[in-house]
Amino acid sequence: MNVTIVDYNSGNISSVINSFKEVARDKVNIEVTSELKKIKSSDKVVLPGQGSFKSCVDALNNINGLVDTLNEFVISNKKPLLGICVGLQMFADIGYEETETKGLGWISGKVCKIDNQNGKYKLPHIGWNQINILKDSKIFKDIDNNAHMYFVHSYEFVPEDKNLISATTDYSSNIVCSVEKDNIFGTQFHPEKSDKTGLKIIDNFINL
Amino acid sequence: MLKNRIIPCLDVKNGRVVKGINFVDLQDAGDPVEQAKIYSDGGADEICFLDITASNENRDTIYDVVEKTSKKCFVPLTVGGGVRSVDDINKLLNCGADKVSINTAAVQNSEVVVESSKKFGSQCIVVAIDAKKNDDKWEIFTHGGRNNTGIDAIEFASKMESSGAGELLVTSMDRDGTQVGYDIDLMSKISSKVNIPVIASGGVGNLDHLVDGIKLGNASAVLAASIFHYGKHSVKEAKEYLDSKGIPVRI
Numbered sequence: 128m129n130v131t132i133v134d135y136n137s138g139n140i141s142s143v144i145n146s147f148k149e150v151a152r153d154k155v156n157i158e159v160t161s162e163l164k165k166i167k168s169s170d171k172v173v174l175p176g177q178g179s180f181k182s183c184v185d186a187l188n189n190i191n192g193l194v195d196t197l198n199e200f201v202i203s204n205k206k207p208l209l210g211i212c213v214g215l216q217m218f219a220d221i222g223y224e225e226t227e228t229k230g231l232g233w234i235s236g237k238v239c240k241i242d243n244q245n246g247k248y249k250l251p252h253i254g255w256n257q258i259n260i261l262k263d264s265k266i267f268k269d270i271d272n273n274a275h276m277y278f279v280h281s282y283e284f285v286p287e288d289k290n291l292i293s294a295t296t297d298y299s300s301n302i303v304c305s306v307e308k309d310n311i312f313g314t315q316f317h318p319e320k321s322d323k324t325g326l327k328i329i330d331n332f333i334n335l
Numbered sequence: 336m337l338k339n340r341i342i343p344c345l346d347v348k349n350g351r352v353v354k355g356i357n358f359v360d361l362q363d364a365g366d367p368v369e370q371a372k373i374y375s376d377g378g379a380d381e382i383c384f385l386d387i388t389a390s391n392e393n394r395d396t397i398y399d400v401v402e403k404t405s406k407k408c409f410v411p412l413t414v415g416g417g418v419r420s421v422d423d424i425n426k427l428l429n430c431g432a433d434k435v436s437i438n439t440a441a442v443q444n445s446e447v448v449v450e451s452s453k454k455f456g457s458q459c460i461v462v463a464i465d466a467k468k469n470d471d472k473w474e475i476f477t478h479g480g481r482n483n484t485g486i487d488a489i490e491f492a493s494k495m496e497s498s499g500a501g502e503l504l505v506t507s508m509d510r511d512g513t514q515v516g517y518d519i520d521l522m523s524k525i526s527s528k529v530n531i532p533v534i535a536s537g538g539v540g541n542l543d544h545l546v547d548g549i550k551l552g553n554a555s556a557v558l559a560a561s562i563f564h565y566g567k568h569s570v571k572e573a574k575e576y577l578d579s580k581g582i583p584v585r586i
Contacts, residue, residue: 138428138455138456138459139428139429139432139433139455139459141405141428141429141430141431142405142409142431142433145405145406145409145431146409148406149406149409177455177456177458177459178454178455178456179456182456243530246530249530249531249532249555250530250531251457251458251501251531251532252337253458253501253502253532253555254337254338254339254340254380254532254555254556255337255338255340255380255585256336256337256338257336275338275585277410277411278337279458279501280458281457297336298336298337319409320409320410320411320433321409321410322375322409322410323409325409326409
C-alpha cells in the first residue's frame, strides 16, 4: 500500500513524515511528494498544513494541477484522505484568516477565528486538550473518549452539517476538532505530536 | 479543558546535555536523544533543547541532535539558542523541530520575528526573553545572559506579540540555576500584558515552584531543567503533584 503525504510548501511537515514512517515501518510505503502522478496512484493521501489558511491555499494553487488531482482523488475516486490542522480547515468553502480566501469546498462551512471571549482565553489555543468523541469514527478505533491531543491553532472549521463533526474540544467554547464525511477525514489537532494516542490515530488511518 | 504543560529543558553544548548554574560552571550529563526519549515516555508535554553557547560557537551539532530526536519523540520539540535568521529557523524546522525559540536575534532585529512568523506560522515561533531585575523594572539580556540591553522586558513582550510570536519563554536571569523558584512578579506581569501563552522558566527547585508558576505567575506552561535532570523528581511525579493541587494536567 502507498500512502502519500502531500508536500506543497505548506511549512514544516517533518514531524508528519517522521510519525507516519514510525507507524508504517516496513508494511506500508510512505511517499512525500507533490508529483501528481504519484498522488493519483496512491491508496491514501495525507494533507498537512501549517501557517495561515491563505498561505496554504495559495501554496496548493501554486502547484499546477494539484487541486484538480486532489479533487479527483477525493470526490471522483472516493479514496481516503486525512487533513491535519490547516489541511482540515481547507476542506471548507471559505476561510477568513488574513483575508477572505476560497477553500477546497469539500465540506460546506467556514473557517473563523476562535471566539476567545474578548481576550479571556489566550490565542493560539496551544497545548494538550481532551477530545469529546461525538460519533464512531474509523480513525478513533481504540481511542478513549476524553483522550488528550496536542493543539496549536487560532482558527476553527465550522461545518454547516453538524452531523459531520466527529469530535470537539472544550476551550473558550466547544471547538470542532475532527470531522468525517465518507472518505474524507480531518483533525484540527496534531496526531503526529500527540504521543502514543496520536500515533494510534495515524495507524487507524493507514489501516482503513 | 486545556491542560497546563510541563516542559523539561535540556541544555545542549556540542551535542551533549549540560546544565549550568547561572549559565556558567557546566557539568556534562548525557546524550540528548536518549534524555528526550526518557522524558517523552515519562509524560513530558513538550521537550525543549537549548543550545546554550551557540551564539558564539559552531552549532552544526544541534541539527544532528534534532534530527535524531524527532524520529524518536512524538511530542512537540522546541529548539533554541543561536538562532539568528529565517534561514536558521528553516533549517531547524526541516530537521524536525516543531518550534524554534529566538532570543538575541529578536532583540537585535524584530523583523526576524515578523518575517519568520509570516513564513512558517506563529505556531512555531517562540520568543525567549531573558530578563533581570533592575530597581523596579526588568531588563532584557542577550547572548546567553551576557549582554544587558537596557530594554524593558514587559514592553518588549508586548512588541513581540504584535510582531507575530506564538508564545513567550520568559526566563528570570536572577533566578536561573538558583532553585529558589520562578520570579513570579515578572511572569504574572508579562502574562497579564500579552494574550499569547507564557512559558515560565528559571529557578525551579521543587514541585511547589511549578504550582506557583501556574497559579501565581499565570503561566500556561512551566519549564524546568535541574529538578528533572538529576533525578530529584520525575515528570510523572510533577504532574501528580500539580494534579493534587487542582491544576489541570495531562495524566
